Amino acid sequence: MRSTLNSPRLARAVVLGAPLALIFILILGPLSITLVVSFWQKIGFSMRPAMSFENYAAFFSGTRLEVLLRSLWVGVCAAVVMLLLAYPIAYLIATRLRTALVRPVLFLFAVPFLVNYVVRTFSWSELLSRTGPVNTGLMAVGITERPLDWLLFSDFAVYLGLVTAYMPFMVFPIWLSLSGMDRRLVEASWMLGEGPLTTFRRVVLPLSMPGVVAAAIFGFVGAFGEVAVSLILGGTGYQLLGNTIQSALNTLDYPLAAAISSVATILMLALIVVWAQVFDLRLLLGKIMGRT
Amino acid sequence: MSMTRGKIANLLGWSLVALVLVFLYAPLVPPAINSFRDVGEGGLFANYAAILSDDRLMAAGRTSVIVGLLVALISPLLALLAAEAVRVWRIPRLVLGVILIPLFVPGISMGVATALFFQTLGISPSLLTITAVQVIWALPFGFLIILTVMANFDPIHREAAYMSGANRIQAFFEVELPQIHPGILGAAIFSLILSFNETIRTSVVQGGNNTVQTYLWSQYQQVGLSPNLHALMTILIVATLVLLALLAILDARQSRR
16 A cells, blocks of 8 residues: 555656646636636725625626627627638538648648737738728729728628638637548448438538537637727727726726626636537547547 | 539639638738838838837847747646646546636636736736746647647557556656657747737736737837838748748658658
8 A cells, every 4th residue: 555655656746736736726726816806896096805796787787788798799790600611611621631631731721820810900900991902902993983991990890800810720620520520420321311411411510519619619709808800900999898808907997807807707618618518529539639 | 413513512612711711811911011111211121120229129029039938848848747647647628628728718808817816926017927828828729739649659659668667757758758749849839839929918917028919019009000010010920930831841740750
């Protein structure tokens, strides 16, 4: 019995346990403290421990409530648009591409995702402006006589910015779940006489749902809590939830910022928990985690 | 008949892919073009030269480099140890669940949370807080990369090492590490790229320090973008592309083995 508690075992517990504890503290610590601070009161430029719901009341009323509702709506719409683009792309990569080309094509989608999205968003405001290349080009070929006003500082611009910011990364979980799929299931459906559409709807789509939903949550949360895209491409007054948090920070109202952040985090955690409960994740994680 | 329909569907599909890629890559072009505008007497690279004489910008650049290297060092190391812990203690769901959380929390919320955390601990904003918030952001990506290479490592090699008398530490350093080190290097480059391109989280915990990214962000909000900031953005894009090329070369070499 003593030998199982010998020093190599203890050393291993420390070497692996300490970094793991550090990671847990650095991720869960901030989120927990934020939840606590969200009940505190703002006093002048500082704050005081309390058990008050006034920050939540301030959040769930007036303009901030409007922004919350709009963020939910924009988040859902943007996630749907992103899925409609990411799914066919991931599907083609997983099923119609030679193995040697899969990694290079996936890489093509990783590159723009990794270039800072704030910089990319600055570029969009440049490209879509009244004197920008898009308007100049459209006028040159005679599609329009005057610059199009709805290109910039509009819903269109915001959705374009959101989709190009978050969609590339969504290809990966969808591709992961599609490529982990057992192809014999598709062949079985064919042999049983089902056409390609039914096979897709009844076999392929359900099997890829873990990746689809993970991707959808990622895209939704990104759009929902956005700061830069709405500020740069939405124009004055266009606010998403991230902008509300930013303006609370600008007035040093940390308890309010904490309350809004907590709502966003709890909403996200709820989505993730439902996702993990509903789907069998072995298919999605099998490729990453091996056979364990 | 159905053959041609399939072909048309395929063609439409790949046209969509190409179109999406055009939209994704288009924003990489304008900063480079703008960086060569309004150069005046100073020659073609005047806007780039102006960066060198801007003390605040150079300081931000130094901060970016230091933080980037720290993130590239710390993040893969933590990811490797966490991946090892997953394997030893068989707790994949718990560890994966916690490490992936920052992927799904809005950037500004994670920034606020980290700022409050350090404030509660009495740690004032510094390079340390910036590094912490970026490590947490880079960790999920590095962790997934390292888990994948570890899954591809056949445990039978480790068993063989044990049977030839190696202890765990020897087996790891002499048998497993040589096989998985491209993955670790990949995670390091990935972390560096993510660090270089992080703005929003950093802007909440930066205090008096600026990284190149937060400097750009605050300049945009205060006075708008000047020509030398376009030059700066071009440098950022090119640096990211160079690092990605490095990653691609590494990956190609690995798969050729």
